[in-house]
Amino acid sequence: MAQPDERTNYLNWSHTVKSWLLTTDHKRIAILYMVSITVMFALGGLAAAVIRMALVVPQDTLIRHETYNKMFSMHGVIMVFLFLVPSIPAVLGNFLLPLMVGARDLAFPRLNLLSWYLYIIGGLCVVGAMLAGGVDTGWTFYTPYSSIYSNSHVTLTIVGVFIAGFSSIATGINFIVTTHKMRAPGLTWFRLPLFVWSLYATSIIFVLGTPVVAITLALVVAERVVHLGVFDPALGGDPILFQHLFWFYSHPAVYIMVLPSMGVVSELVPCFSRKRAFGYPFIAFSSLAIAVLGFLVWGHHMFVSGQAVWTGMVFSFLSFLIAVPSAIKVFNWTATMYKGRIWFTAPMLYALGFIGLFTVGGLTGLFLAALTVDVHVHDTYFVIAHFHYIMVGGAIMGYMGGIHFWWPKMTGRLYPEGWAKLAAGITFIGFNLTFFPQFLLGLQGMPRRYHWYPPEWQSLNVLSSAGASILAVGYAIPLTYLIWSLWYGAKAGKNPWGAVGLEWTTTSPPPTHNFPRTPVVTWEAYDYRDEEPPTEEEREPVSVPAGGER
Amino acid sequence: MSAQAIEPSRSDEPFLGEQFENRDQQDEAYTVGMWTFLATEVMFFGALFLSYTLYRSLHPEVFRAAHHYLSVPMGTINTAVLLTSSFTMALAVRASQLRQRRVVMLFLAVTSVLALAFLVIKGFEWSHEFEERHLPGPTFQFSEHQPPGATVTTAEAGRVGAVLPGDVPQIFFVLYFAMTGLHAIHVIVGILVMWGLIALLAADSPLVRYYMPTEMAGLYWHFVDIVWIFLYPLFYLIPR
Numbered sequence: 111m112a113q114p115d116e117r118t119n120y121l122n123w124s125h126t127v128k129s130w131l132l133t134t135d136h137k138r139i140a141i142l143y144m145v146s147i148t149v150m151f152a153l154g155g156l157a158a159a160v161i162r163m164a165l166v167v168p169q170d171t172l173i174r175h176e177t178y179n180k181m182f183s184m185h186g187v188i189m190v191f192l193f194l195v196p197s198i199p200a201v202l203g204n205f206l207l208p209l210m211v212g213a214r215d216l217a218f219p220r221l222n223l224l225s226w227y228l229y230i231i232g233g234l235c236v237v238g239a240m241l242a243g244g245v246d247t248g249w250t251f252y253t254p255y256s257s258i259y260s261n262s263h264v265t266l267t268i269v270g271v272f273i274a275g276f277s278s279i280a281t282g283i284n285f286i287v288t289t290h291k292m293r294a295p296g297l298t299w300f301r302l303p304l305f306v307w308s309l310y311a312t313s314i315i316f317v318l319g320t321p322v323v324a325i326t327l328a329l330v331v332a333e334r335v336v337h338l339g340v341f342d343p344a345l346g347g348d349p350i351l352f353q354h355l356f357w358f359y360s361h362p363a364v365y366i367m368v369l370p371s372m373g374v375v376s377e378l379v380p381c382f383s384r385k386r387a388f389g390y391p392f393i394a395f396s397s398l399a400i401a402v403l404g405f406l407v408w409g410h411h412m413f414v415s416g417q418a419v420w421t422g423m424v425f426s427f428l429s430f431l432i433a434v435p436s437a438i439k440v441f442n443w444t445a446t447m448y449k450g451r452i453w454f455t456a457p458m459l460y461a462l463g464f465i466g467l468f469t470v471g472g473l474t475g476l477f478l479a480a481l482t483v484d485v486h487v488h489d490t491y492f493v494i495a496h497f498h499y500i501m502v503g504g505a506i507m508g509y510m511g512g513i514h515f516w517w518p519k520m521t522g523r524l525y526p527e528g529w530a531k532l533a534a535g536i537t538f539i540g541f542n543l544t545f546f547p548q549f550l551l552g553l554q555g556m557p558r559r560y561h562w563y564p565p566e567w568q569s570l571n572v573l574s575s576a577g578a579s580i581l582a583v584g585y586a587i588p589l590t591y592l593i594w595s596l597w598y599g600a601k602a603g604k605n606p607w608g609a610v611g612l613e614w615t616t617t618s619p620p621p622t623h624n625f626p627r628t629p630v631v632t633w634e635a636y637d638y639r640d641e642e643p644p645t646e647e648e649r650e651p652v653s654v655p656a657g658g659e660r
Numbered sequence: 661m662s663a664q665a666i667e668p669s670r671s672d673e674p675f676l677g678e679q680f681e682n683r684d685q686q687d688e689a690y691t692v693g694m695w696t697f698l699a700t701e702v703m704f705f706g707a708l709f710l711s712y713t714l715y716r717s718l719h720p721e722v723f724r725a726a727h728h729y730l731s732v733p734m735g736t737i738n739t740a741v742l743l744t745s746s747f748t749m750a751l752a753v754r755a756s757q758l759r760q761r762r763v764v765m766l767f768l769a770v771t772s773v774l775a776l777a778f779l780v781i782k783g784f785e786w787s788h789e790f791e792e793r794h795l796p797g798p799t800f801q802f803s804e805h806q807p808p809g810a811t812v813t814t815a816e817a818g819r820v821g822a823v824l825p826g827d828v829p830q831i832f833f834v835l836y837f838a839m840t841g842l843h844a845i846h847v848i849v850g851i852l853v854m855w856g857l858i859a860l861l862a863a864d865s866p867l868v869r870y871y872m873p874t875e876m877a878g879l880y881w882h883f884v885d886i887v888w889i890f891l892y893p894l895f896y897l898i899p900r
Binding site for chain 1: 677678679680681685688689692693696697699700701703704705706707708710711714715718719722796797798827828829830831834835837838842
């Protein structure tokens with residue numbers, strides 16, 4: 111019955127559980143990742159919900175301080191290590207990189223599957239630690255609290271993060287090799303989509319940064335378990351060394367989270383402006399510049415840790431410097447839109463949201479890079495607001511935009527456009543309502559990580575919590591209609607957006623080996639020629655949905 | 661990593677993974693992948709080398725005094741053993757490229773025996789440290805039986821602040837055990853990889869008729885060797 115024809119694709123060639131769990135197909139692994147990180151996002155979001163509910167009132171009515179500490183630690187650990195870091199690379203990157211370079215798969219398909227299993231094992235360790243009673247060190251695991259004093263489940267959590275780190279390293283190695291060696295004939299470096307450049311830059315950080323935090327966290331565990339106290343001051347160790355090593359990874363990790371998102375936006379903006387990307391080489395090299403400079407700015411997390419003033423000044427200068435490649439990207443996206451035929455689809459709304467929120471996050475980052483200002487707002491809600499503008503306003507907006515943009519390619523179905531636009535709007539409003547008040551709270555001096563605060567800050571905290579509930583709605587709507595669209599969405603054609611790029615030349619969803627024949631590339635990236643957007647009929651070549659009535 | 665270098669074979673081209681166009685592409689992909697992995701490993705050890713640099717510059721006298729407890733002859737013998745094993749590994753890779761299956765097996769076996777010898781010698785050193793109570797932790801003792809030449813005075817140790825002189829030398833042994841321990845784990849992984857290759861070669865498996873698995877194992881082994889070349893002077897030869 112199921113003869114191999116053009117209707118056989120990577121999703122329907124086999125429906126067994128085994129064919130999913132033992133798959134080496136990058137597209138199926140991407141789907142596995144997508145499901146698992148969505149679960150993690152829900153868990154991390156749940157913890158955030160508890161935090162925001164507790165902060166509605168200045169005292170501890172809902173939860174006590176131990177629970178509060180564990181909740182924000184759980185939120186941070188899950189969101190950073192198990193959602194944001196793998197989000198775009200492991201889902202969209204896994205799915206798209208071979209398609210974009212015209213390859214049949216990543217260079218090492220079984221390593222790719224191994225990375226998912228490592229991620230799952232790491233995730234289970236972390237969630238297990240949470241269920242066993244939680245961890246209260248914050249996501250940063252600062253010594254000597256984490257190594258000597260904390261009585262919570264630090265060891266198991268760190269083991270989880272350590273294992274999940276190797277899943278990142280495996281992904282990074284795979285992406286680097288694939289970009290170097292698996293490109294289709296004619297696909298030169300400067301014909302690559304900018305998303306591939308950003309994945310490449312991200313992979314450099316994966317490969318060079320992750321092992322440092324892995325060994326650092328392993329040393330914390332060694333100190334807790336077998337008394338190898340590298341960071342123990344009683345033995346002549348230096349707890350500040352932990353902070354140096356931790357931020358040597360964890361600042362570049364911010365770029366792991368936002369660089370792929372920038373790559374997604376670099377795809378969306380030209381497509382929905384029907385124009386070539388303005389300043390292609392500048393966007394490409396700014397990704398690499400961010401990856402390289404990102405390794406040289408970790409000290410701006412430590413301005414008040416007692417590092418030398420000269421050191422602080424150098425780190426401050428370098429942190430200002432990294433604003434340059436970030437700004438280059440923003441200016442180039444804006445210039446791409448200039449005089450373009452802008453088509454306001456849901457992915458484009460997310461991209462525009464990204465540009466706005468990332469700009470706010472980036473500019474407030476300059477405040478924090480300035481030594482004197484940072485001393486004032488260090489460890490306040492100003493910092494919280496700043497990095498949520500980058501990580502939620504930036505990284506997650508880009509992720510959502512990318513998921514919508516490539517949803518027809520991944521599933522062969524269109525999502526409902528009206529609902530999607532509504533959700534994009536709600537997310538944008540809810541996000542700003544949640545985090546903008548935190549800038550004001552931070553400037554007034556409200557410290558992070560406390561569950562009590564003076565009553566005069568209550569109104570801003572209530573605003574923030576109200577915004578968080580709107581933001582939750584903004585995430586719940588897409589979750590609902592995207593799942594709905596799997597059965598009831600209109601069938602998508604090869605190229606519903608009229609986009610260029612190799613991934614749109616194969617069928618939706620693609621066959622297992624992506625392309626019937628290896629493509630030969632003779633055109634530049636973003637070869638948009640000021641065309642009209644495709645009409646409604648062109649976007650939905652099959653108007654009768656297969657799965658049921660509309 | 662060599663397991664990674666073995667892909668399911670296609671009927672027309674027996675050693676070619678189905679994602680690759682041809683053998684050259686596959687060879688290059690494995691090579692780039694292995695070097696990228698080694699870059700990861702450099703950073704993995706790098707954090708420890710940074711810690712070493714910092715603590716040695718903070719407590720130079722302590723490092724000088726503590727290193728007297730390490731046996732230079734044993735460290736030197738181990739360096740020689742490991743360097744020889746790198747040589748035999750290089751011979752194995754060469755034989756693999758020449759498709760001399762039995763020679764490959766022989767040299768891999770010799771390499772793994774040398775690697776085991778390294779671990780045995782290391783084990784003797786560690787057990788000596790355990791007996792001397794140099795294992796960091798509550799039982800750690802240092803200042804009681806100092807060998808001639810060790811000169812940690814209270815004045816010198818007092819330079820680092822209010823830290824007890826008896827406890828500071830722990831940091832040397834913490835780094836010693838952490839770094840040589842991590843290195844030993846890599847040696848063990850290398851031995852397992854070599855045995856895996858020997859087993860496949862003995863069964864004349866088509867997976868290893870192709871030379872890349874041995875070549876990848878060789879690259880990894882040379883890396884393990886190079887790490888030791890840094891560890892040896894840093895721990896054993898401090899004042900020399």
